[in-house]
Amino acid sequence: MNPIRMAVLGLLISLPGASYAQQPVAYPAKGQSTETQASDAAYCRNWTQSQTGISQQMANQPAAQQTGPAVGGGQRVRGAARGAAAGAVIGGVANNDAGHGAGVGATAGVVAGGMRARQEKRANNAAAVNQQQNTLATFNQAYGSCMTGRGYTIR
Structure with missing residues (x-):
């Protein structure tokens, strides 16, 4: 050549x-x-x-990469439900206010569920690569x- x-x-x-x-x-x-x-x-x-x-x-x-916010799989909803249940128990025992405890627990559960969704998204992207x-x-x-x-x- x-x-x-x-x-x-x-x-x-x-x-x-x-x-x-x-x-x-x-x-x-x-x-x-x-x-x-x-x-x-x-x-x-x-x-x-x-x-x-x-x-x-x-x-x-x-x-193929997943982009956008990590909302997938219902992790936030499941996290909110678990957090609300735990918060209600803790709030009821600690200061006789299960409703407030459930609210705080649900908020924490949403955050934790979002973290799980982001971790799952990163794992899926790594698997695709x-x-x-x-x-x-x-x-x-x-x-x-x-x-x-x-x-x-x-x-």
Whole structure:
């Protein structure tokens, strides 16, 4: 491959959002022509998809992140209910005012439920990123194996 083509290819590969940005780079080890390399790369992308069920576009998609306020799953409502029950008992015992205790407990329960919702959201986002990294690694490993089998050095 001539130096200008290699420079352009290197630039395209390094651009953010380029579809090949995270794909292994294959170097011809047996003097393959540019056309042969393009044909082999297309074959290996198709083979990889047929073997793994993962397309290159799927492998390069950013992980889906949950955004916005953490309201999910009813954690706040359950926290309020638990807090109100505990507050009513404590308020009734401590100063003979179960209603005030229930109110204070419900407020504390909403806050605690919100904390649980945010923790769950962070855990879900981390799991999505981990799944995406595993998907990309699976695709890249299969693609690299295919290209190695066709006589390329993979980096």
